[in-house]
Amino acid sequence: MAVLKVLVIRFGGMGDILMATPSLRAIAERYPDAVIDVVVGGGMTASLEGHRCVRTIYTFNKRGKDSSFFPFAGFLGRLWRERYDIIINLHPSVKSYLMALASRPRRILSFRKTMLAKDGSTIHAIDDFAKELRPLGIDSVSDRDMDFDVPDAAVKNVADLLDGLGIISGDRIVVINPAASRPINRWPVERFRQTALHFVEMQNTRVLVTGAPSSHRSIMDSLDEVALAADVCSVDPRVVDLSGKLTVKELGALLMRASVFLTCDTGPMHIGAALRTPMVVLSGAADPARTGPLTDNSIVLIDRSLPCVPCRDRTCSRGDVKCMDNLSVEQVIRAVDEQLERTGSSQYVQRLRVVS
Secondary structure: OOOOEEEEEOOOOHHHHHOOHHHHHHHHHHOOOOEEEEEEEOOOHHHOOOOOOOOEEEEEOOOOHHHOHHHHHHHHHHHHHHOOOEEEEOOOOHHHHHHHHHOOOOEEEEOOOOOEOOOOOEOOHHHHHHHHHHHHOOOOOOOOOOOOOOOHHHHHHHHHHHHHOOOOOOOEEEEEEOOOOOHHHOOOHHHHHHHHHHHHOOOOEEEEEOOOOOOOOOHHHHHHHHHHHHHHHOOOOOOEEOOOOOOHHHHHHHHHHOOEEEEEOOHHHHHHHHOOOOEEEEEOOOOHHHHOOOOOOEEEEEOOOOOOOOOOOOOOOOOOOHHHHOOOHHHHHHHHHHHHHHHOOOOOOOOOEEEO
């Protein structure tokens, strides 16, 4: 019997790809002999490297030279030669449709975004992706955990890094990620500085600030994130700046060691959720019911006093990003303190809490 060949297309950021991993796992469980390949956007290979269900990861930079005629034609030719049985297009666009057609599949399943369930509740993106698998006999994903593989080499590199910083096993590690791909999702940098200063003063507590990975796909975004991290670290020389110094996999290894991860809704947040890192997530425009963590040890801070929250927009129609500005330093410190207290207890069990 011929092996079933499945191609999944999912461009977008790290979070978009990780939120599709429960669907990849569900396909592999339903069809254990299937070959699953995935097309991701430029710079996103690390999101799926090492995934036990994925054979080949194709990288296609739809905004770069890959989209010019001859490279794109060559890419389509590669898919033509592979000839997949099923295409699951989770990022419908002209280019992804051409990829699907070039693969000469027996069946194409295309994603249609559905925000609300029949009862009016928001559908999480993990479940929204998974609904497209119903024609394959997969009604839903019973396990909504995301996958992110951290190789041994990355674990060792981070262990050596922490040793070099004088961080010992008994130290509590607060990791802060001040950046977000969209400015509307960012908390004011001066508040990150105040928060970092508070925790760096605590005994046996180290504060590390992360940002763009060392292999960042956009030079401009990388410079922006590195500058933002440097700004946070300028508050005190004891705050360690790791922006631009870690690979994506090493960031994962660091989050495996973190006592708590303070972040906005952005790609690294999804890595933290996949690795079940205790997190404090700052949310405003981003809807935690749609893209937030589903882990049982995350605290999401969101101010719902504003009628526009969460707007899910890319830019603030008010012009002041008041939703993020309304989250106080005191609120954030209390939430991080709560996580630090619980991570120090072997009895720590907490359901996801959304604090409005």
